[in-house]
Amino acid sequence: MAEFAFLTNHAQALICVARDPELRLRDIAQELDITERATHRIISDLVDAGYLARHREGRRNSYEVQADRIVPAPVLRDLQVGQLLGALAADKPAATA
Numbered sequence: 001m002a003e004f005a006f007l008t009n010h011a012q013a014l015i016c017v018a019r020d021p022e023l024r025l026r027d028i029a030q031e032l033d034i035t036e037r038a039t040h041r042i043i044s045d046l047v048d049a050g051y052l053a054r055h056r057e058g059r060r061n062s063y064e065v066q067a068d069r070i071v072p073a074p075v076l077r078d079l080q081v082g083q084l085l086g087a088l089a090a091d092k093p094a095a096t097a
Helices: 009-019 025-032 036-048 081-088
Strands: 052-057 060-065
Touching (some): 009 025, 009 081, 060 081
């Protein structure tokens, strides 16, 4: 059987940030088994699209999931990011808006 990713790296990165907004890009990259450069691009995509807010804290960034944003998928019409994260990561609290 062919291998496939059940969730995209973007979705998995969003879950990582929801679980721990203080994670470094290096930690997210390691968690997803991708490069730091790819992780930077993914996080930047999520920030640019409004699904994450970036906060500068000294030399580090922290990220905040914008839980009230609507999931961009026709099948999940009108579902908010926070609701989706709550369902996917039920053992961990979803981030707040």
